[in-house]
Each structure stands twice: as C-alpha cells, then as structure tokens.
Amino acid sequence: MMCAAAAGQRGRRVLLIEHYTVLGEKIRISGGGRCNFTNIGAAAGCYLSRNPDFCRSALARYTPRDFVALVERHKIAYHEKKLGQLFCDESARDIIAMLATECERGGVTWRMPCGVDGIVREGDGYVVATTHGAVRAASVVIATGGLTVPKIGATPFGYRVAEQFGLTVVPPRPALVPLALPPEHLAQYGDLSGVSLDAEVSCGGGSFRENILFTHRGLSGPAILQISSYWDGKAPIVIDLLPDLDAADWLRRERTSSAHVANVLAKRLPQRFAQQWCHANGANIPMRQLEDGRLMEIASLLQCWSLRPSGTLGYNKAEVTLGGVDTRGLSSKTMAATTVPGLFFIGEVVDVTGWLGGYNFQWAWSSARAAAEFA
DSSP states (O other), X not given: OHHHHHHHHTTOOOEEEOOSSSTTHHXXXXXXXXXXXXXXTOOGGXXXXXXXXXXXXXXXXXXXXXXXXXXXXXXXXXXXXXXXXXXXXXXXXXXXXXXXXHHHHTTOXXXXXXXXXXXXXXXXXXXXXXXXXXXXXXXXXXXXXXXXOGGGTOOSHHHHHHHHTXXXXXXXXXXXXXXXXXXXXXXXXXXXXXXXXXXEEEETTEEEEEEEEEOSSEEESHHHHHHHTTOOSSSOEEEESOTTSOHHHHHHHHTTOSSBHHHHHTTTSOHHHHHHHHHHTTOOSBGGGOOHHHHHHXXXXXXXXXXXXXXXXXXXXOSEEEEEEOGGGBOTTTOBBTTSTTEEEOGGGBSOEEOTTTHHHHHHHHHHHHHHTTX
C-alpha cells in the first residue's frame, strides 16, 4: 500500500494485487492491536543483513520523521511507549485506513482477493497471470512479506519469484521469536511460566538489556525475541542476571548474612527463580559457608549464565522472517533487481531484518518509498 500510494501519487498507473481476504491484517495484529508503526531511532545499525549497509540509502531518504509527519497529517493520535517505539493511541486500523486513503489519492486500482498464478517477462514489461485475468505491466513490485503467521496468508511466493528470475535467496528462518529449551532445562525451570526478570542477553555479536519471560516451553520476552535474530541455532545464549552489579563484590558484602544464597538472590531476582536457579546450580547453601572459590563460581554463573536453546517456536510465533532476497542482487537506491529491469522487491521479503520495536515497519515504509520513485 505504501509503495502503491507513492507511485500513484507521482502519476503512475498502479494495480495492487492482494491474495488475502482482509486488508492489512499483519498491521492490524501488530503491537497488541495498536501497531508499533516506527521507531524514532531507526538506523542502519538496527538491522541484520548479509550486506548491513544496504538499508542505509532507503532509510536516509524516508525517515521515521517522514512517516510520523504522514501520521500527523491524517490526525492519528500516537505515543512513545519506550526506547523510541511509537504506537497508535487507539487502533492499528488507523494506519490501515491511512494507507488505504493514500492509495485512493494515488488512484490505485485494487484486485482483492486475487491470486497470482505466474509472472512472465515479455518484451520490455511483464505479463502477470491472475485469477481475475492477465495484466500487462512495465514494472512489478514484490511486497509479499516473509513467512511469519501463515494463518493470515504468509507464503514463500516472493522468494519463488526471485528464484524464477535468477536472484539468490538467503535461506529464511523465524526471527524475533521465543526460544524453546531442551527437556533438562524445562525440568528445572518449566514451572516458572509467567515469571519475568530484567537481564542482559548476548549471542552472536548481539546484546540486549530488557526483560526475559519464562514460558512452559522455554524463554520469551523482549530480550529473548531480540537475541533470537542473532542465534545461529547451535550456540548457547549468555544471560547476565545481574547487569547492574558486580556479582562477586555484592556476594562478598552479603557473606555475613545467615540466609541461604537463594534468599539473598531474591533481593534482586524473583524469589521462585532464585530458588530454582540455586537448586539447579548447587548453590542453595548458607552465605556464611561460601568459600572464595565457590563464591566466584556462583558470581560468574550469575553474570554468564549459559543456556543452549533446542530451537525456536517457529513462524507461527515469530514477529518477522530473517533472510530473504539477497541484497547483492538489488539496487539500494531503487530496490530493483540489477539484472532484471522493472522487477522490484521491498519490505520483509528482502534480506533486511530489524530489531524489535517498530524497526521492521520503518524498513517497509522506507523501501516502499524508494521503489515508488522508480517503478
């Protein structure tokens, strides 16, 4: 919708084809129904890609402030929740209505619901075979998203189109997704479902300080969703349970206490977690019995608690898809395939994946506007 509206408003004849029966459903369900539509801190360093510089051009030319200005023109009330995350005050439907109105202003024609059976390059343009008949076009923009939430229409269609025209696809996988724990860890922590704590989680060059949440299947919460994009499926994740403290120094100061280690940890951590963590790590002993060596071991575990997930909870629980159309085959200025004139890829279908908190929506708006200038 963003690309269609912008292209239409610059005078292009635009047909928007949508195979799903409901308009903007992924927008509607985002942000708890209020749509975290951008992040005011969105910059290239907040995105993962095999080519981390690719997103710079589009993000610089259509910024979060530009999208906020559009939201304000439509008189949509919004607020900053935390860490630069902007949400609608009322409903995500306000963003859908805004985009639909912009499409109307651009004279966009719709076919919805309408399936696409195939795309063929013919002469200087394309023939798109649809369930409502064939369409001829000078340019085709693929804005089909990733594989997340298949129950609302996600498919690998965009990747197949890319491969059909000789473009490489970086293998997709779920991202911003809860992580599952193996049976031995679930036996230790599985009954903590609903318990959350503030921690710093690191893996694969990423590090995030936010809450983690225990679930009956493993770990979730903002810090875990963030680090899942950096997890390679094999390495452990490392959790600092006391990110504001020097754990060894703190434990030394508490060593005069007659309490057990778990009770002391409960001053800083949820009590149930502290008890089960101490039990699992053989640390449920009186503080006064802690010799220096054992104290240092416990302190190290508290600040470098290593867990090896058994997997993710998959596309049904993921926020976005990591991977996608390889940016080495696309122009960062236009989002067009460099070897296939008139074929564009934008948004989540491209190998550009943002952090949690509005970054992926901003990439959608920015890449859409970049393509709309040239399609």
